[in-house]
Amino acid sequence: MRTFGSAILGFAAVLLAVAALCSAWLAVNVVSEDGFVSLGQPLGTNEAFQQDLAEELGAQVTNSVQLPDAVASFVQPLITSAVQGVQSLPGYPQAWDETLQRSHAQTFDGDGGVTLDLAPVVGLVTNELGSAAGTDVQAPEQSLLELGGADQRSEIELAVKAANAWPFLALGAGIAAVLALLVARSRGAALAWMGAGALLGGGALWFAAGSLPSFAARPAYYSALAETFAAAFAAEAGPSLQAWMIPFLLGAAVILVLGLLIRAVGGRRARR
Numbered sequence: 306m307r308t309f310g311s312a313i314l315g316f317a318a319v320l321l322a323v324a325a326l327c328s329a330w331l332a333v334n335v336v337s338e339d340g341f342v343s344l345g346q347p348l349g350t351n352e353a354f355q356q357d358l359a360e361e362l363g364a365q366v367t368n369s370v371q372l373p374d375a376v377a378s379f380v381q382p383l384i385t386s387a388v389q390g391v392q393s394l395p396g397y398p399q400a401w402d403e404t405l406q407r408s409h410a411q412t413f414d415g416d417g418g419v420t421l422d423l424a425p426v427v428g429l430v431t432n433e434l435g436s437a438a439g440t441d442v443q444a445p446e447q448s449l450l451e452l453g454g455a456d457q458r459s460e461i462e463l464a465v466k467a468a469n470a471w472p473f474l475a476l477g478a479g480i481a482a483v484l485a486l487l488v489a490r491s492r493g494a495a496l497a498w499m500g501a502g503a504l505l506g507g508g509a510l511w512f513a514a515g516s517l518p519s520f521a522a523r524p525a526y527y528s529a530l531a532e533t534f535a536a537a538f539a540a541e542a543g544p545s546l547q548a549w550m551i552p553f554l555l556g557a558a559v560i561l562v563l564g565l566l567i568r569a570v571g572g573r574r575a576r577r
Contacts, residue, residue, distance in 0.1 A: 314485035319502035321478035328471035336468040349401035400425040418457030452531035493568030500561025514546040
């Protein structure tokens with residue numbers, strides 16, 4: 306009975322530890338503004354995403370700026386040229402970071418779904434457009450693009466709750482592990498079992514993280530840009546989560562080896 310109870314508690318400790326790791330990663334890399342910006346920065350140079358973004362920027366600029374009638378006849382070629390060259394502008398990296406910051410606020414502090422605020426990048430385009438047209442072009446304060454519907458709100462709120470739960474999950478994992486050791490007939494065996502379980506759980510999570518891009522491709526999106534954004538963001542999120550797994554897997558391996566050593570030493574003493 307003690308062995309069974311220890312096994313159940315050890316299993317619970319492993320599950321809670323894996324959940325705590327996922328929760329902490331989510332808090333640091335998605336729910337946190339700094340983490341979200343850092344994770345989304347490579348999208349600023351992602352070729353597929355930037356191609357779809359250029360088309361959307363052209364539409365956003367055309368719909369948002371007010372141009373004098375004198376330049377209306379040749380405005381579209383100027384917009385196209387400005388959009389195509391926006392990535393080469395010195396201010397583009399900063400504008401993209403600001404876009405991610407605003408998008409994070411719109412997504413997590415707003416009341417809709419995942420939303421991009423392209424105003425900083427649109428501002429770069431309008432500046433170039435104004436320079437080419439020889440006139441002042443007022444940039445919009447906001448340039449919002451919904452990547453999903455309001456039905457995503459519940460998923461976003463669930464992600465925030467999951468991110469905030471990591472301290473409690475980690476505490477639960479620690480308590481369950483201590484109880485498993487206290488109840489066990491052989492603490493070395495219990496420790497080894499938890500280490501092996503953590504290795505298996507961590508390995509499963511590793512492969513799941515590598516499959517995030519394929520998971521992101523399944524839902525239906527509002528636009529090609531939304532689909533490309535989800536795929537590109539998932540492609541960055543997967544390796545990031547896997548990088549977090551390395552210390553976890555190393556720690557699990559150490560626990561496994563330590564448990565086996567304790568069990569071996571205990572066995573030798575018992576034979577004496």
